[in-house]
Amino acid sequence: xxxxxxxxxxxxxxxxxxxxAPQIARKRKAxxxxxxxxxxxxxxxxxxxxTSDAKEGSISIVFQEVGxxxxxxxxxxxxxxxxxxxxxxxxxxxxxKIGTVVCIGGGLGVAPVYPIAVAMKEAGNKVISIIGARxxxxxxxxxxxxxxxxxxxVSTDDGSYGFFGFVSQVLQGLIDKKTxxxxxxxxxxxxxxxxxxEVARPHNISTMVSLNPIMVDGTGMCGVCRVTxxxxxxxxxxxxxxxxxxxxxxxxxxxxxxxxxxxxKISLDKFKCTQCAAM
Ligand SMILES: Cc1cc2nc3c(=O)[nH]c(=O)nc-3n(C[C@H](O)[C@H](O)[C@H](O)COP(=O)(O)OP(=O)(O)OC[C@H]3O[C@@H](n4cnc5c(N)ncnc54)[C@H](O)[C@@H]3O)c2cc1C
Ligand code: FES
Numbered sequence: 058x059x060x061x062x063x064x065x066x067x068x069x070x071x072x073x074x075x076x077x078a079p080q081i082a083r084k085r086k087a088x089x090x091x092x093x094x095x096x097x098x099x100x101x102x103x104x105x106x107x108t109s110d111a112k113e114g115s116i117s118i119v120f121q122e123v124g125x126x127x128x129x130x131x132x133x134x135x136x137x138x139x140x141x142x143x144x145x146x147x148x149x150x151x152x153x154k155i156g157t158v159v160c161i162g163g164g165l166g167v168a169p170v171y172p173i174a175v176a177m178k179e180a181g182n183k184v185i186s187i188i189g190a191r192x193x194x195x196x197x198x199x200x201x202x203x204x205x206x207x208x209x210x211v212s213t214d215d216g217s218y219g220f221f222g223f224v225s226q227v228l229q230g231l232i233d234k235k236t237x238x239x240x241x242x243x244x245x246x247x248x249x250x251x252x253x254x255e256v257a258r259p260h261n262i263s264t265m266v267s268l269n270p271i272m273v274d275g276t277g278m279c280g281v282c283r284v285t286x287x288x289x290x291x292x293x294x295x296x297x298x299x300x301x302x303x304x305x306x307x308x309x310x311x312x313x314x315x316x317x318x319x320x321x322k323i324s325l326d327k328f329k330c331t332q333c334a335a336m
């Protein structure tokens with residue numbers, strides 16, 4: 058059992074949790090994830106580790122309520138325990154000193170891009186971060202991203218805070234100002250990562266994306282996390298989750314993410330019914 062040591066709501070439906078997991082905390086590197094199973098009837102959900110503390114023996118996750126399991130997790134409190142936490146899974150981010158790295162997080166994607174910004178800075182890079190959200194109230198981890206970056210730029214889709222527009226437009230602005238950029242790292246909704254790649258591609262700026270295909274085992278056994286990279290089939294869990302963004306088939310990824318939409322709706326409706334009945 059894995060105890061929840063701390064829980065905080067960062068924005069509407071977005072929560073941070075610190076979980077006791079000493080063995081994982083000792084090994085975790087930026088870019089890696091865990092798979093949680095809340096109880097013996099629970100499904101397996103992958104979540105990126107935002108930070109870890111080897112001394113305390115804890116890992117932190119930031120998650121958004123999107124369906125049954127994430128809503129069930131959001132109902133858990135400090136002191137409750139999660140049945141299984143498997144990890145660290147996936148390849149760590151390739152970190153090296155290459156010059157200027159632009160780290161771009163959209164929506165919930167700010168949380169997984171944060172440890173990468175920290176690691177890139179520690180490796181001696183200049184880190185320019187761009188974070189965005191639909192509106193000001195949904196923007197998360199601004200303080201942390203500012204501390205991890207040499208420069209932080211913020212955008213909101215509705216103009217309620219920072220630049221009025223998308224993170225991809227902020228990147229375009231940096232390129233237009235002839236800012237030297239050696240690497241872009243971007244995490245967020247699929248259309249956002251695709252848009253960032255399309256801005257960087259004409260300038261041949263290497264762009265790494267972290268993909269979120271549906272996963273079950275997370276160890277290369279089930280094949281459900283198949284993605285197409287440069288025309289070749291790869292497994293998101295063991296070959297990724299990070300890939301060269303210019304080679305990703307984003308249309309296929311979007312389609313596969315919607316594969317179980319009917320079943321997810323039924324599962325969520327059933328969960329909501331049990332919650333109402335319990336009240
Ligand atoms: C490597 C990786 C890292 C991730 N990191 C984070 C994170 O740090 N924070 C966060 O909020 N979310 C993260 N996700 C997405 C998260 O796993 C899904 O939001 C979660 O599984 C949804 O489960 P649900 O039961 O609440 O929703 P459901 O109603 O079951 O599904 C809602 C949507 O979530 C996606 N999803 C559902 N099941 C899975 C699954 N087993 N694996 C992947 N996606 C699924 C699908 O797109 C689906 O349409 C990550 C996904 C991957 C693959
Ligand atoms: S999640 Fe099963 S092979 Fe990747």
